[in-house]
Amino acid sequence: MADTATEKGQKTVEVFDSEDDLVVSLAKYTAELSEKFVREKGAFTVVLSGGDLISQLRKLLESPYIDSVDWSKWHVFWVDERVVPKDHPDSNYKLAYDGFLSKVGILPDHVYAINDALSAEGAADDYEACLKHLVTNKVIDISAATGFPKFDLMLLGMGPDGHVASLFPGHPLVHEDKRWVTFIKDSPKPPPQRITFTFPVINSSTHIALVVAGAGEANAVYRALGAVQNSDLLPVQMVSPEEKLTWFLDKDAASKL
Numbered sequence: 001m002a003d004t005a006t007e008k009g010q011k012t013v014e015v016f017d018s019e020d021d022l023v024v025s026l027a028k029y030t031a032e033l034s035e036k037f038v039r040e041k042g043a044f045t046v047v048l049s050g051g052d053l054i055s056q057l058r059k060l061l062e063s064p065y066i067d068s069v070d071w072s073k074w075h076v077f078w079v080d081e082r083v084v085p086k087d088h089p090d091s092n093y094k095l096a097y098d099g100f101l102s103k104v105g106i107l108p109d110h111v112y113a114i115n116d117a118l119s120a121e122g123a124a125d126d127y128e129a130c131l132k133h134l135v136t137n138k139v140i141d142i143s144a145a146t147g148f149p150k151f152d153l154m155l156l157g158m159g160p161d162g163h164v165a166s167l168f169p170g171h172p173l174v175h176e177d178k179r180w181v182t183f184i185k186d187s188p189k190p191p192p193q194r195i196t197f198t199f200p201v202i203n204s205s206t207h208i209a210l211v212v213a214g215a216g217e218a219n220a221v222y223r224a225l226g227a228v229q230n231s232d233l234l235p236v237q238m239v240s241p242e243e244k245l246t247w248f249l250d251k252d253a254a255s256k257l
């Protein structure tokens with residue numbers, strides 16, 4: 001494990017011998033943050049990704065966490081979503097519901113899915129309006145530093161190309177600095193139409209976990225964390241939360257460090 005101070009906060013890199021060890025640590029980390037935020041403010045705002053992340057939350061479904069976490073205080077959001085019906089195999093909501101949300105006691109009205117009846121533009125506008133309403137109702141905090149919504153914990157995966165959320169290398173959306181939620185119609189990874197949080201929202205989070213396992217991601221991990229730094233930043237290198245960034249890597253993902 002290595003701790004470094006960044007411009008804004010603190011960065012920790014944890015490398016585990018196996019993905020099984022990684023998921024044990026990720027469950028403990030998430031449960032401890034849940035306990036802290038519920039104690040301090042009576043709620044825990046959590047943002048999920050799609051992809052491998054959902055199965056990597058599997059230890060939260062087991063003892064002691066399944067009984068000890070106060071699920072009723074969780075409010076769940078998505079950092080990105082594919083513009084498909086909620087029962088479509090590509091839906092990040094379906095992935096999370098089938099693999100996680102249906103197995104824990106999170107209240108149905110604390111689960112904020114996109115409106116799957118809308119176009120990509122409409123769904124992004126609608127999700128941003130939903131976030132604004134929840135800021136007004138004090139469910140989501142606002143960052144005093146940036147004026148963007150401030151989630152307690154964002155759980156991010158990363159693609160082999162270094163993308164996070166639906167923010168892809170070389171795509172102009174990585175520079176969006178006004179919108180909270182935007183849309184993409186030419187995603188290089190299918191399906192092409194998606195909505196996504198923008199970097200100002202991602203980086204206004206208090207805590208971010210970047211969860212990466214597997215040799216396919218080793219080059220992007222090296223670009224992000226290796227000794228040689230390139231000025232052409234991958235999206236994952238633009239992740240910089242307000243307080244603490246924690247990388248959870250297995251040894252295959254960390255193999256080029």
Ligand SMILES: O=C1O[C@H](COP(=O)(O)O)[C@@H](O)[C@H](O)[C@H]1O
Nearest residue numbers: 049050051052053157158159165
């Ligand atoms: O398309 C997406 O990809 C990323 C990374 O997924 P993974 O399968 O490589 O873990 C994911 O974080 C994002 O939410 C998803 O829409």
